[in-house]
Amino acid sequence: MTRKIKMPRAFSRLVAAAVAAQKSSYCPYSRFPVGAAVLTDSGRIYTGCNVENASYGLSICAERVAVCNAVARGRRALRAVCVVAGAARPCGACRQVLAEFSTKDTWLYLVDLDPATGRRTITRTTVFRMLPAAFDPVASGLLPPRPARRSR
Numbered sequence: 001m002t003r004k005i006k007m008p009r010a011f012s013r014l015v016a017a018a019v020a021a022q023k024s025s026y027c028p029y030s031r032f033p034v035g036a037a038v039l040t041d042s043g044r045i046y047t048g049c050n051v052e053n054a055s056y057g058l059s060i061c062a063e064r065v066a067v068c069n070a071v072a073r074g075r076r077a078l079r080a081v082c083v084v085a086g087a088a089r090p091c092g093a094c095r096q097v098l099a100e101f102s103t104k105d106t107w108l109y110l111v112d113l114d115p116a117t118g119r120r121t122i123t124r125t126t127v128f129r130m131l132p133a134a135f136d137p138v139a140s141g142l143l144p145p146r147p148a149r150r151s152r
């Protein structure tokens with residue numbers, strides 16, 4: 001499903017943004033910092049980190065913070081996503097949220113960062129490869145096909 005790659009030049013900015021975002025993580029409960037960055041159709045990058053809460057269930061994942069940042073800035077089309085963590089694998093909920101704004105071509109870079117050595121292992125896949133049989137708003141009749149889709 002996934003394959004190991006060398007860091008491609010075109011996306012090194014995205015990886016760097018996610019690595020930087022991980023440093024802002026607020027994770028006093030899990031001590032598992034996660035950083036995320038999304039590259040949108042405008043060429044701009046939006047970032048996020050996980051933000052935990054004393055009421056644990058209120059914690060939010062880095063990926064969803066990054067997506068919300070992009071959408072709040074009016075950018076809804078994701079070209080690529082990057083997640084950085086000790087073991088970077090978006091949770092199921094985040095996969096569905098990423099899918100909402102992704103196409104079949106949206107890349108997903110998973111960066112496993114060993115905090116002890118700084119060693120990075122990067123895997124490249126796609127959002128939809130990580131979410132087989134995704135809940136599909138078009139197939140479900142909840143949204144019209146993309147070209148006819150209204151802006152709201």
Ligand code: THU
Nearest residue numbers: 030032034050061062089090091
């Ligand atoms: N976490 C993320 O930020 N993204 C994921 O996809 C998986 C989990 C966070 C949530 C929580 O703050 C910590 O990692 C441990 O679960």
